Amino acid sequence: MRRFVIKGNICYSKSINELCITENGYVVCEDGICAGVYKELPECYGIFPFYDYTNHIIIPGFTDLHVHAPQYPFRGLGMDLELIGWLNTHTFAEEAKYSDIEYARKSYDIFVEDLVNSATTRACIFGTIHTQATTLLMEKLESSGIKAYVGKVNMDRNSPLYLQEKSAGQAFEDTEKWITRSLNYENVKPILTPRFIPTCSDGLMEKLSILQKKYHLPVQSHLSENTGEIKWVKELCPDTSFYGEAYSKYGMFGNEYPAIMAHCVHSGGDETSLMKKQNVFIAHCPESNTNLSSGIAPVRAYLELGIKTGLGSDIAAGSSLSIFKAMAMAIQCSKLRWRLQDQSLAPLGISEAFYMATKGGGEFFGKAGSFEEGYEFDAVIIDDSTIKHPQKLNARERLERLVYLAEDKNIVAKFVNGKKLFEKTAHS
């Protein structure tokens, strides 16, 4: 039936500046859809099944707008290089292992288990070039109940032969086979995933563009992460005036088909305008941009322009799947950017960070990431009693503290689209 009432301290965003909190409130799920938040429960819902989480913090699930599942094994490792060196030294070697389906099974079991136990309910995920391993990942996610877009990665140049598609034609064939196999899941959907311009030939981009139109697929990729990368793209695409154009000229930069571009640390005015105009989603990945010494994206500017912006863990350039951690890093990096680079953009606060983590990124999935009426009902139940304190705290303060201090053990139950994924008994 997927109809029930949850009681607790309900926290959700309406907009960048509106963080709504109802202490000891009720949030109602009807057929998997949110039927509103109430201070007093309307009589008509009195007959619904009832979950009493009175002392807990209740949030809509987080969306991880950019994460590489196959890189999960080396999270927290190899943090000594910038982007291109890091890809060549650590990343490609690890991703190549997914030609071995048994390795993929072991690794993706761990990834999906940890994702389920996190506060994330929805994610946009990169696989590898391997169709079999990517299908396996999708099957595991499908049964977990997490909602996800998953992409088989495309790349046919500037990468080691052991991790490269043989030709644009072969890539087209393999990718179409993978797409047609991926269309009938309930929770998981395919998303086109050209790795990034340096590893995708014009021929490949043309082929992907054909598949995009044929199957009406969204797309995810990387954009303007590192200054060396941007220079390289300029050399590779002399006919474009900025990096984003190299996607846009193949129709893979928003507009008709939704697009997520990760990073946008160094996007200039034209690129930013085009993202705004074509409704491109930005996946802000502050820990990744820090670990790879890429820089700090001007997130407040993006938010104030009304560009759709969410948060990404960017495993394994980011070390942690925790979107709480991404929120903390977004705030922290915005402060350092303000101090060291540009005092015209005020630092972010809890309100903006929580918005990006929930409704901002959730919008890629339609109406997701909020407890406003009509939104798909995702909820994460948080027991913060392990974070002890001698004084009284209100729900807003408890939420703020969680941004910095939440651990997976604090996540005690999770619902996605009205379906309960798990519920832990006390300190299980």
Place this chain on the structure above:
Amino acid sequence: MRRFVIKGNICYSKSINELCITENGYVVCEDGICAGVYKELPECYGIFPFYDYTNHIIIPGFTDLHVHAPQYPFRGLGMDLELIGWLNTHTFAEEAKYSDIEYARKSYDIFVEDLVNSATTRACIFGTIHTQATTLLMEKLESSGIKAYVGKVNMDRNSPLYLQEKSAGQAFEDTEKWITRSLNYENVKPILTPRFIPTCSDGLMEKLSILQKKYHLPVQSHLSENTGEIKWVKELCPDTSFYGEAYSKYGMFGNEYPAIMAHCVHSGGDETSLMKKQNVFIAHCPESNTNLSSGIAPVRAYLELGIKTGLGSDIAAGSSLSIFKAMAMAIQCSKLRWRLQDQSLAPLGISEAFYMATKGGGEFFGKAGSFEEGYEFDAVIIDDSTIKHPQKLNARERLERLVYLAEDKNIVAKFVNGKKLFEKTAHS
């Protein structure tokens, strides 16, 4: 007896560039002192009691070189201001509560319990101006087995009347009483703690200088954290040419009596030279400096100059007691400083961060923070099996991962100066 052998993956620093790792090795404790690390156990130690932590990572305990115990209740809260506004809005109001000994008891119980469960074995701790509450904190730490320097805070100007000593004379009297009561603990020692120059009158500094000489006490304070603060000190002390001189002229800047100065984000050349010359310890607090938008200290420069440098959690401007987190933030902030501010200082790596967390800060306690022969035997036993992976990892990689991903649940046993503080049974 305090003599035993531990088997496991032994990790410790000899210097900034020498991170030593012995996989499946042995480390020997004899009378509370480290008797060396061995690949094969020498026969003479065969009769010692034996702890088998074969699969675990073994590190010397961390030193938290700068932490405010009374601020622990609001860790992760009130992160929206710079230093002076933050002190006036959040900090002083919380610290004032410690005139109530019952509130202090509740709060310090939590602080000490969490400190014991962390990977920290030694700490330099600020209390409040209240002698009774500070003594209570010292008693709790003494029975916990943690080694600590604890300071009753001194402040007699530029702070609210409810959190200010009445006069320099009264401060002298109260502080001397507190010192004489604090001299006979085994694990805990008093340290002079003028809060920082803006809240300490010349008269107070003179009195503290008398106490320092009389009781041979070390000192801890704050230095060059925030640009507004530095400007203020210039106005308050027109006879000094840099901030550090305002301590130095009272003999409270190293040399005869050891001194810890927290932050040093904006120290100029003269200040840095004087710290080097007088063996001042720097407590680098990267999370705090980020959360209060203070900036990023040039830590590599300090390390290369040979200035004694350790890490501080700086609760509650830092949100977490975890020195693993301080290590990660030290590395991450050094990368952003390199990218945004000054490419002449290369980012820090695991080796430098681990050195600061262990031997660097440990030196304030004498021979502490290493498994080299003759060091006081502190050890933290880490079970990282919750951080799952499909591939093989060596001990160095596992240690690197822990910097980013360790949680308190991974700390399964702790020894300080040869005494076992706790040992958790599997997943307790």
